Amino acid sequence: MAKVAFLGLGVMGGPMARHLATRGHEVTVYNRxxxxxxxxxxxxxxxxxxxxxxxxxGAEFVMACVGNDDDLRAVCTGADGAFATMAPGAVFVDHTTVSAQVTREMQAAAAALGLGFVDAPVSGGQAGAENGALSVMCGGSIEDYDRAEPIIAAYARICRRLGDSGAGQLAKMMNQICIAGLMQGLSEALAFGAKAGLDGEAVVEVISQGAAGSWQMVNRHKTMLQDQFDFGFAVDWMRKDLAICLRTADEIGASLPVTALVDQFYKDVQQMGGGRNDTSSLIRRLK
Structure with a gap:
């Protein structure tokens, strides 16, 4: 068992820290x-x-799940930041969804102090955090990852190293790109079915077992049909993530036409007052 600190106790961080404590790790927490x-x-x-x-x-591992690039800089290198008191050889594991640029910046700052650093954004939402069933995408040195992986296992369904520093964040961008397109497709299908007079739940029961099936379809279609969105991953956070995707695409010369369009659709939802609603509220603009 290890001495672990967890920074950030939101809807994701709180349950993740709980799983560490349940596994018997010695956990110290911080929240703004x-x-x-x-x-x-x-x-x-x-x-x-x-x-x-x-x-x-005194922590051997420091896990963080905060809000954005500036929040990560603050908890790492800001006033009273973690890097100032972490012992050489300790490993910082960042579960925040941030830019690959700030990840590499923090990794370099950590290395200069003799600290390890793993970028490890997660997917699976609040339910995945509560159930200890997150998908964790990691970047960093093999040595740092190998040390951190047994700790991350407390709340992971799958955890993989995908490359050097920043690779985890780039993989999370791919994850969000996929979700944006899938959610728009599901929204259009459910809205289409409603206008055509079909029973949406009955149709999803059938098509979810075929090639159209997805996590979003299985876990979100009922609440979408019931117009319930006061839970889950907020539209405001999704737009933050998509902004990172679009900015990175410009930097590397990639094309994300569908992602750019769906980002604007989420902007419509924000303007409708749905910034704190779940991302499945994308269907609201079609009703």
């Missing part, structure tokens, strides 16, 4: 909202730090 860290400790044991630097002191 102190009350949330206090509540986590009251529910699951362990300790809390009032700053990232305080939380990671």
């Amino acid at each position: 909202t102190t009350a949330k860290a206090e509540a986590w400790v009251a529910a699951h044991g362990g300790r809390m730090g009032r700053t990232p630097a305080a939380a990671v002191a």
Whole structure:
């Protein structure tokens, strides 16, 4: 068992940290909202730090799941950041979805201090975090990954190293590109079926067993048909992720025409007041 710090206790980070504690790891947590860290400790044991630097002191592994590039920089190298007190040889594992650029920047800063760094964004949503069944896409050195993988296993269904620093974030971009296209296709199909007078649930029962089947279809079609979206991965966060995808595509010379279009459709949902709704709320603009 290891001494682990977990930075960020949102809908993903909180359950992930819980799985670490359940596995018997010695867990210290930090959250920007102190009350949330206090509540986590009251529910699951362990300790809390009032700053990232305080939380990671003595940790062998530091896991982070925060919001965006700036948040990651803040918990790593900002005032009271983790890198200031991490012991040489400790490994920082970042589960945040951020740009490959900031990942490589933080990896270089970590290496200069004798620290390991693995970018390890996740897919599977809140349910995957709660059930310890996330897909984890990793980038970094083989040595850092091999050390971190047994710790990540506490909440992973599958965990793979896909290349050097930044590879995990690039893989997560591919994941979000796929989801954007799939969600638009599912939204169009369900809206089409409703206008055609078909029973959407009955149709999905059939087509989900064929080539059209997807995680989104199986797990989101009922709530989409019921116009329920007050859960899950928020549209605001999806647009943040798609912005990273589109910016990176420009940098590497890739073409993402469908992703760019769906990003604008999500903008429509935001303007309808649905920024905090689940990404499946894409169907709202078709009703």
